Amino acid sequence: MNVLRVELRRSAALGAALITVVVGVGALYVAVDRWSSGWMALALTTREYLLLLWPLALAAGAWQGRREHRAKVGELFATTARPRVARMLPMLGAMALTLAIAYLLVTAAGIAWIITTTRYVPLLSFAVVTGVGALSLIGAAWLGLGIGRMLPALVTAPALGVAGVLLVFFSAIRPADWVAAAISPVHGTAMFHDYQTIDHRVSGALAIWMVALAVTGLLLSVAGGWRTRTAALVPVVLGFVAATAVVPRDRDLLTWPVDPVARELVCTEDTPTVCVSRIHANVLETLTPLAREGLTKLAKLPDAPTAVHEDTRTIGEIWPAAQSGVVTIDIRTGRRGQLAYPAAVVPGIVSALGVAYDGECRNGDAAVERAAAYWLLGREPQSDVGLVPGMISEDPELNAEAVTLWQGLRELPDDEALARVTAVRDALVACQDPAGLLSGSAR
Known part of the structure; x- marks a missing residue:
């Protein structure tokens, strides 16, 4: 020694x-x-x-x-x-x-x-x-x-x-x-x-x-x-x-x-159910009220989703079959392990109108979807740049068109506007093009 x-x-x-x-x-x-x-x-x-x-x-x-x-x-x-x-x-x-x-x-x-x-x-x-x-x-x-x-x-x-x-x-x-x-x-x-x-x-x-x-x-x-x-x-x-x-x-x-243990879902005991992977369990408390606010916005639609799950797919994995009544979202954490980009949670839940992407079919119209989603959110459409993580640019005409469609929805009676938004959601579910459904000129 x-x-x-x-x-x-x-x-x-x-x-x-x-x-x-x-x-x-x-x-x-x-x-x-x-x-x-x-x-x-x-x-x-x-x-x-x-x-x-x-x-x-x-x-x-x-x-x-x-x-x-x-x-x-x-x-x-x-x-x-x-x-x-x-x-x-x-x-x-x-x-x-x-x-x-x-x-x-x-x-x-x-x-x-x-x-x-x-x-x-x-x-x-x-x-x-x-x-x-x-x-x-x-x-x-x-x-x-x-x-x-x-x-x-x-x-x-x-x-x-x-x-x-x-x-x-x-x-x-x-x-x-x-x-x-x-x-x-x-x-x-x-x-x-x-x-x-x-x-x-x-x-x-x-x-x-x-x-x-x-x-x-x-x-x-x-x-x-x-x-x-x-x-x-x-x-x-x-x-x-x-x-x-x-x-x-x-x-x-x-x-x-x-x-596999890190990827297991950990869920809230009460409803509406919100689930995250075990490794992100520390953000569940912060995420839950935001996720439930998003579900509340979607609840205006008939047969709306009633749960939010973290998307736990990894690189190269096959898209699983969409779960009925479940919206999946990405979870990112910040430097202190906290929920990153909390302002993006509610728009992220509502953005696709509760329709899960299965990797095979998405005949969407971005402006129509954005206008419909922001009508449910009750506010004017805004660009994804600065809101959606990783989004650094987009065509400025996209949001301008979405704003025009959104303004048209606001001028309609609520029942008529909801019917058009529901038609957009149903078109996405059926893998059909929703263009024109908000303006009454569907092709």
Whole structure:
């Protein structure tokens, strides 16, 4: 323990850990929106930033590995009776301990941000993904330390840092998915939906690969000749074979897999029913009055929907059959995990007049639909730009036409206006063009 304390004071371990914490926490807090939705999003984003942290650990290990060469004590230490393994273990332990703690501190900084706003905690998956991330830093540092001792040039550390960035990046995008999942610490970590996770077999394969790199680094660190250095390649080969044997081949498990528990609906106990995914349960209280206001507006129509559900489909999924009496909406969260864009909820519920899009049929007329929806809302139509998330432009004539149609509806008796709006809704249900139905000139 005394030797370990000396290593912690005099080696590059603490410096490497400090850089890891600064870079990791800085990267997290620059893009809070990417992971504020939950614990797994945080774990995946932190893992994604290994694109920066892994090369830093590799370079730090290489810098530490040339210490004896830099101090010109290699020959002196070679004459001592103490085995090289015994001399290297404190250095290896210091690097492993400090970098693992640094990675956990980065993760803890993220937890401090979301701990009061997220209710769903997939503890096992979170711990596995985070643990493999910490292990990957240890593997990088030990591998760098071995290479730095074998090639103790001043340029080795920065060269390895650059090579590490390229290696992590291209290993994540160039090989087949199952190979990339087995060898790249950032594969599958880019967030594409809030229910995303990493399969445990993928984590297991990557853990095997990182242990293999760490063992190779250990052998290079203690190697005394070319035979031992050549033998150090054996763990890499065996680790690659074992990792690729363990990793699954199913694309659904490799590309943005879904945590089914996170996607389960959590609903209000009273009616009208409002449901959100479990990962967004913290916004249910805020969403409920807005969703019910939207249902109240739709209730003017005959056979109107009586429930609002979050749309939990993910990228590439087949459109499910529309549920009778249910309106689906997208849920987005803000930097503090709160409901983002609350002003868009009521218009979003009413905008399609309660008609669910099934992915096959939508013979709509945007101006007609907008005019009908805003008649139900009781206010003048407005552009979706600035209201609908992600909408950055639209044809200005669209809203002008909607306003004209809306004004025409307001001049009619309420019964006649409601009948025309109902006709628009029925046309959408029947996959027919609603053009002209509000003006009485339907084609």
